[in-house]
Amino acid sequence: MQDAASRLKALFEQVIGAPLPVRLRAWDGSEAGPPEAPALVVRNRRALRRLLWKPGELGLARAWVAGDLGVEGDLYAVLDLMAGHVWERDDDSRSLSDALRDPGARAAVRGLLKLAGPAVLVPPEPPREEVRRTRHLHTRRTDKRAVSHHYDVGNDFYEIVLGPSMVYSCAFWETDDGTTTLEAAQRDKLDLICRKLALAPGQRLLDVGCGWGSMALHAAREYGVHVVGITLSQEQAAYARKRVADEGLTDRIEIRVQDYRDVTDGPYDAISSIGMAEHVGAATYLEYAENLYALLRPGGRLLNHQISRRPQSDESAYSIDGFIDAYVFPDGELAPIGTTVTQLERAGFEVRDVESLREHYNLTLRAWVTNLEAQWSRAVALAGPGRARVWRLYMAACALGFERNRLGVNQVLAVRTPEGGASGLPLRARTWGA
Structure with a gap:
């Protein structure tokens, strides 16, 4: 009888046709595939059960998070090589029975059933790190819960990932x-954001989603403005307030746990x-x-720094990546950048500059x-271990994205x-002061 790796290799190639x-x-302990390539390690049969009960990206993610x-x-190389080699459909309705009805995958799925053993008849529980989704309701309560899930992992953990800057957004690299x-x-x-906003001493700045206070601190310290920073995360707010106090800037910075709508x-x-x-x-943008x-x-300015995606052929069917959600x-x-610009203009803004920082x-x-x-x-x-694996996979996959x-x-x-139309911006583009 073939070893497990050879059987998995044959079944995988039967599904993807490559x-x-x-x-x-x-x-x-068996191995199969290109010897010089990085290895995908299938540690137990439970990984196969996860893929059979939830084919596609979510099943792979559950197996990764659980350590299966x-x-x-090179993690980046594995993710890059595997891109596109999962079942295309990846939603909550796809199940083992769906896969068995797929003529192209039926034989391979049956082979996986034999290899996984009788336990495959019982769906494995999702890892405890998986959150129950709310179908994008975006009420104050659901938004607060979602923010807490992501940001209240622990400030010490974020210090490891983000480093001393404690800034959790795209940096601006010289080289x-x-x-x-x-x-x-x-x-x-x-500093780029402060210059685009043309901040000056005595002005009032609202920092929406202030995180651990880095923008508020930089703007108050370097530009002399008074800042109100808002977040829905209690842990972030406590951390930011301590930083503000340590720098002696409590007279210029107020950190609130507050929804932007309030x-x-x-x-x-x-x-x-x-x-x-x-x-x-999208519904509340x-x-x-x-x-x-x-x-x-x-005459006031907004700097909106936001991740975008490529437009889809059917925008009504789009949802965020299953693993990330x-x-x-x-x-x-x-949303695509064009959608964001349109919504800002519908709200009354005049959009004056769009700068891509993708790389x-x-x-x-x-x-x-x-x-x-x-x-x-x-970090573990x-x-x-599950949460640390979530972060490693998420950040590496997004880097490739x-x-x-x-x-x-x-x-x-x-x-x-x-x-009257006086925007307050200079005539020459990207010289941000008045």
Whole structure:
């Protein structure tokens, strides 16, 4: 009888109709596939049960998070080689019986059934790190729960991943040759935003989704503005308040646990929203934009820094990546940049500048993965092995998404242009001061 790895290789190639792009190592120690390629390690038969009961990306993700699947070698290379080699359909309705009705996969699925053993008849429980999704309701309660799931992992864990800057958004890199540090690139990003907003001493800045307070601290310290930072995460707020107190800036910075829909103390001279709008959702995005517009004084500027995706042929059928929705950003939604610009303009803004930082996010994510891998044992001790595996997979896969132009990230500068049309921006593009 063939060993487990050879049988898996044959079954896999039967499904995809192409040679196996990676090496397979099975639970019995056997190996199959290109010897020089990085290895996908199938540690037990439970991994097969997960794939049979939830074919496609979500089944693979569950096996990875639970530790049933692993990688030996370059994780980026395995993800790149495997891209496109899962069953195309990956939604909650696809089950084992669906797969058995698929003529192209029936024989391979039957082979996996034999290899997985009789336990395959019982669906394995999802890893405890998986969150029950709410179908993108985007109420105050569901948004708070989703934010808590993602950001309340623990500040010590985020310190490992993000480094001293504690900035959780795309950095702005001077070079890609390894001579720029993550901390320098994040400082340059914060300063770029401050310059685009033309911040000046005495102004009021609202930082929507303020995270651990890095933007608020930079703007108050370097530009002399008064900042209100809002977040839905209690852990973030506590951390940010301590940083503010440690720097002696409590007279200039207020950190609130508050929904953007509940801010009523405008007008503000400027608003920054950095990596927050992905949580807003398509159904409520116009409301988000209208709220921010109402909070700005005439002539005030908004800097909206947001991840985007490529347009789909059927926009009504689009939903965020199944793994990310289940394990990383519950109820998160991405939109094409054109949709974002349109919604901001519908709310009354004049969009003055759009800058893509797509390649910069690839570099940022790789730096975060390097940080995580360098302190892997401590990260596991802090967050648990499942959560640490979630983060490693999510960040590595997203890095490839930005590198391959499946994802984008853009800074949109918009103005609440007053009646009469005087935007307050200089004539020459990208000289941000008045």
